[in-house]
Amino acid sequence: MxxxxxxxxxxxxxxxxxxNRQLFAEKGVFTLNLMSSPGSGKTMLLExxxxxxxxxxxxxxxxxxxxxxxxxxxxxxxxxxxxxINTDAFGGDCHLAAHVVREAxxxxxxxxxxxLIIENVGNLVCPAEFDIGEDLRGVVLSVTEGEDxxxxxxxxxxxxxxxxxxxxxxxxxxxFDKERAIANIRAINPGLPIFEIxxxxxxxFAPWLAWLEERVREKQQTNRxxxxxxxxx
Amino acid sequence: xxxxxxVLQIIxxxxxxxxxxxQGIQVKALNLRIGKLTAVVPESLRFCFNIARQDTVLAxxxxxxEEVPIEAACRDCGERSxxxxxxxxxxxxxxxxxxxxSGRELIxxxxxxxxx
Ligand SMILES: Nc1nc2c(ncn2[C@@H]2O[C@H](COP(=O)(O)OP(=O)(O)OP(=O)(O)O)[C@@H](O)[C@H]2O)c(=O)[nH]1
Ligand SMILES: [Mg+2]
Ligand SMILES: [Zn+2]
Numbered sequence: 001m002x003x004x005x006x007x008x009x010x011x012x013x014x015x016x017x018x019x020n021r022q023l024f025a026e027k028g029v030f031t032l033n034l035m036s037s038p039g040s041g042k043t044m045l046l047e048x049x050x051x052x053x054x055x056x057x058x059x060x061x062x063x064x065x066x067x068x069x070x071x072x073x074x075x076x077x078x079x080x081x082x083x084x085i086n087t088d089a090f091g092g093d094c095h096l097a098a099h100v101v102r103e104a105x106x107x108x109x110x111x112x113x114x115x116l117i118i119e120n121v122g123n124l125v126c127p128a129e130f131d132i133g134e135d136l137r138g139v140v141l142s143v144t145e146g147e148d149x150x151x152x153x154x155x156x157x158x159x160x161x162x163x164x165x166x167x168x169x170x171x172x173x174x175x176f177d178k179e180r181a182i183a184n185i186r187a188i189n190p191g192l193p194i195f196e197i198x199x200x201x202x203x204x205f206a207p208w209l210a211w212l213e214e215r216v217r218e219k220q221q222t223n224r225x226x227x228x229x230x231x232x233x
Numbered sequence: 234x235x236x237x238x239x240v241l242q243i244i245x246x247x248x249x250x251x252x253x254x255x256q257g258i259q260v261k262a263l264n265l266r267i268g269k270l271t272a273v274v275p276e277s278l279r280f281c282f283n284i285a286r287q288d289t290v291l292a293x294x295x296x297x298x299e300e301v302p303i304e305a306a307c308r309d310c311g312e313r314s315x316x317x318x319x320x321x322x323x324x325x326x327x328x329x330x331x332x333x334x335s336g337r338e339l340i341x342x343x344x345x346x347x348x349x
């Protein structure tokens with residue numbers, strides 16, 4: 001006997017993500033899901049970004065790691081409210097799932113922030129599969145990782161709404177072919193905005209910050225006109 | 234890498250799909266559709282499934298995976314292409330502005346139960 005099921009395996013996560021999205025919309029919080037392989041510079045990018053946005057743009061951070069609170073300690077120095085998620089409490093997951101983000105968000109005063117940045121677990125595979133209720137997804141690719149990463153991890157580069165090419169201060173010391181890396185990103189996702197930056201020197205930060213602030217402003221405008229429900233995807 | 238979590242979801246989905254009057258019956262096979270653009274490797278999924286199915290209604294079940302190709306429609310010329318490997322480009326005009334139509338499926342489609 002056959003029983004038809006036809007149910008998405010990740011349906012529970014998707015429902016939870018939709019609830020998160022609604023919560024963030026109600027509170028007028030623009031939410032970013034930042035992903036990359038381990039060590040691409042997500043935390044340093046956030047430290048420097050927070051340093052430039054605060055206190056003008058009230059920002060909160062959720063940071064996911066399998067273990068340790070090192071990243072949260074680094075980020076808290078900016079003065080931003082930071083919640084650390086250690087996924088080893090959730091089975092050592094290699095990604096953040098929507099229910100985990102929900103629990104972390106409950107430890108933040110969402111009414112007090114306009115921007116929430118979520119640093120996902122360092123991994124180019126799994127986080128791409130899990131919607132967490134964000135407005136936009138960004139991927140950080142550092143120039144020490146090789147030009148072919150977009151072709152090896154197409155799902156990640158396809159689901160993202162922007163990319164940051166980080167550690168460009170190191171370019172003079174490397175064989176990295178920047179144009180080829182950018183072409184590879186565009187081969188997966190043609191219109192993707194790409195910001196060339198150095199989290200270390202803050203080179204290239206002005207366009208990145210201007211773009212980010214514009215997205216935050218947009219969210220607040222749509223929030224004032226609730227009939228418009230663009231979620232930027 | 235997260236195949237074990239996915240397998241646990243699959244087992245839960247299967248368990249919930251068995252009507253109450255048939256609880257306790259053995260599942261012979263579980264049918265899945267998995268898109269080629271998902272972050273799921275079928276071999277890893279099978280490996281995890283063989284571990285996780287023990288002591289569940291799926292203990293004797295085989296896993297049948299139908300892989301769904303990545304199909305995309307060109308927004309410039311309308312051509313539909315099957316994409317085997319990156320880059321994602323239209324097979325007719327070579328354009329890159331594609332709408333992905335399939336390839337992200339991760340679906341339990343049906344269960345086959347042993348005869349009562
Ligand atoms: N030269 C240079 N080094 C950088 C830059 N950004 C980050 N780094 C270094 O790269 C290393 C990793 O940076 P993190 O910010 O911890 O990377 P991450 O992506 O948060 O790492 P995980 O959270 O472990 O995935 C650190 O030693 C940083 O100092 C950059 O722009 N230039
Ligand atoms: Mg980090
Ligand atoms: Zn075409």
